Amino acid sequence: xxxxxxxxxxxxxxxxxxxxxxxxxxxxxxxxxxxxxxxxxxxxxxxxxxxxxxxxxxxxxxxxxxxxxxxxxxxxxxxxxxxxxxxxxxxxxxxxxxxxxxxxxxxxxxxxxxxxxxxxxxxxxxxxxxxxxxxxxxxxxxxxxxxxxxxxxxxxxxxxxxxxxxxxxxxxxxxxxxxxxxxxxxxxxxxxxxxxxxxxxxxxxxxxxxxxxxxxxxxxxxxxxxxxxxxxxxxxxxxxxxxxxxxxxxxxxxxxxxxxxxxxxxxxxxxxxxxxxxxxxxxxxxxxxxxxxxxxxxxxxxxxxxxxxxxxxxxxxx
Numbered sequence: 001x002x003x004x005x006x007x008x009x010x011x012x013x014x015x016x017x018x019x020x021x022x023x024x025x026x027x028x029x030x031x032x033x034x035x036x037x038x039x040x041x042x043x044x045x046x047x048x049x050x051x052x053x054x055x056x057x058x059x060x061x062x063x064x065x066x067x068x069x070x071x072x073x074x075x076x077x078x079x080x081x082x083x084x085x086x087x088x089x090x091x092x093x094x095x096x097x098x099x100x101x102x103x104x105x106x107x108x109x110x111x112x113x114x115x116x117x118x119x120x121x122x123x124x125x126x127x128x129x130x131x132x133x134x135x136x137x138x139x140x141x142x143x144x145x146x147x148x149x150x151x152x153x154x155x156x157x158x159x160x161x162x163x164x165x166x167x168x169x170x171x172x173x174x175x176x177x178x179x180x181x182x183x184x185x186x187x188x189x190x191x192x193x194x195x196x197x198x199x200x201x202x203x204x205x206x207x208x209x210x211x212x213x214x215x216x217x218x219x220x221x222x223x224x225x226x227x228x229x230x231x232x233x234x235x236x237x238x239x240x241x242x243x244x245x246x247x248x249x250x251x252x253x254x255x256x257x258x259x260x261x262x263x264x265x266x267x268x269x270x271x272x273x274x275x276x277x278x279x280x281x282x283x284x285x286x287x288x289x290x291x292x293x294x295x296x297x298x299x300x301x302x303x304x305x306x307x308x309x310x311x312x313x314x315x316x317x318x
Contacts (some may be wrong), residue, residue, distance in 0.1 A: 017131030022161050024283045025276060026161035030167045030236065032275020034175025037229040038252030039259070039267040040181060040300060047198040047262040048218050051117070054124040056226055058131035058251020062095045063227025064240040065135060090228055097227025098220040104131075110212075119257055128245075135242040143241050146234045170232050177225060178268045185264060194218065198262070247291065251278075254298040260308030269310060 038060050045053045070076065072199040077085035108127040114121045155162040157282045180200055185191035196204040197214040204211055233248070234240050259266025274294060301308065 013093045019161050020283070023163070024279045026163050026171065026173035028279030029272060030170040030174075030275070031279060032255075032272035033171050033178075034229045034232050034236075034271075035252050035275050036271025037174055037177060037225045037232075038248060039271045040178065040253040040264060041226045042253055043259075043262055043267040044194075044218045044222045045170050047264075048194065048201075048215055049104075049109070049120075051109070051120050052124065052253070053109075053222075054249070055108070055127040055131055056222065057245035057247075057252070058128050058135070059097055059101055059104070059223040060226040060248055060252075061135060061240070061242060061245035062100055062131070063093050063230030064234040064244070065139055065144065065230075066096050066227070066243075067093045067231035067234055068146055068240065072147060091195070093227045093231050094224040097230075099225025101219040102216055104223075105216060109219075110215075122141045131313045132242060132245065139242065141242065143239045145239045148238065166236055166280040170236060173228075173232070177228065181221065181225065182264055182268075190217065205305070210297045219286070221313065250254060251291075251294045256292050257298060257308055258301050260310040263308065263310050266308050266310035270308065273309075 038056065041056045041059075042053060045051055045056070067089060070089055104127055108123045109120060112123055151269060153164045154231065156165055156168055178242050185194060193204070193209045193214050194217065196207065196209055197211050201211050202216070214222065227249075230240075233244070251274065255270035256267050257270070258274055259268065259270025274297060277297060278290055278293050282290040285293075
């Protein structure tokens with residue numbers, strides 16, 4: 001009898017440990033998917049311009065705030081239903097943030113295209129401060145809260161373990177968008193033009209490629225994905241703040257370096273891996289160290305493997 005009780009207790013504890021691990025794993029994949037979407041913007045801009053777009057995290061924040069505004073003012077999920085309403089919301093946020101990215105490129109980066117690289121970095125930091133403070137003046141400095149009834153609070157039964165539906169949707173949507181971007185870059189003529197401009201802009205011009213249009217396209221695609229990531233954060237956590245772009249931007253930058261800056265598959269892998277590491281560290285070490293873990297990983301990677309896990313893709317001009 002005693003042996004049976006011990007066996008039952010051990011089995012129950014084992015099931016609890018497995019369930020907790022799966023919960024943290026799926027949470028890490030969801031957060032990592034968000035990091036990866038933001039990191040793609042960093043890695044695409046760096047691949048073509050060799051520039052770190054420090055304002056990219058603020059474009060991500062604009063996606064969260066624009067999503068909240070559209071959600072509350074247009075009531076898309078009430079008018080169109082859950083699935084269609086969310087799809088329209090995602091497309092609208094992508095479009096609006098993409099336009100902001102194009103304006104940013106035209107105003108802050110293109111005039112400094114032939115200037116020393118430090119000038120563009122200073123311009124990026126200035127644009128980041130401008131975008132952040134503009135957002136604060138429009139919406140205020142307080143936290144903004146997403147409506148609680150937008151998404152159904154349901155869970156999925158996966159082999160006896162219950163996972164929140166929103167978490168699964170974020171993972172699936174992130175992976176699908178990352179795969180779509182990778183196929184677009186690798187399999188289309190426009191993607192070939194982007195890759196050619198990343199290798200050598202002068203040679204790309206000689207081949208008839210409009211480099212300015214390529215760069216503009218990069219500043220459309222990257223912010224669009226970042227805007228969707230901001231919307232995901234709002235829907236997932238329920239509240240947003242005008243300063244959150246700095247933290248998420250730095251973590252996404254860490255993810256880009258972790259995978260290999262300029263490497264699109266590397267940004268995907270780096271984002272997902274960083275999210276899982278962060279979630280596991282918060283669960284099994286301390287949640288107070290959650291943000292520190294990400295930057296510890298950055299320092300460790302820079303020391304051990306500066307080119308990232310999949311290697312940095314930066315072509316040298318010959």
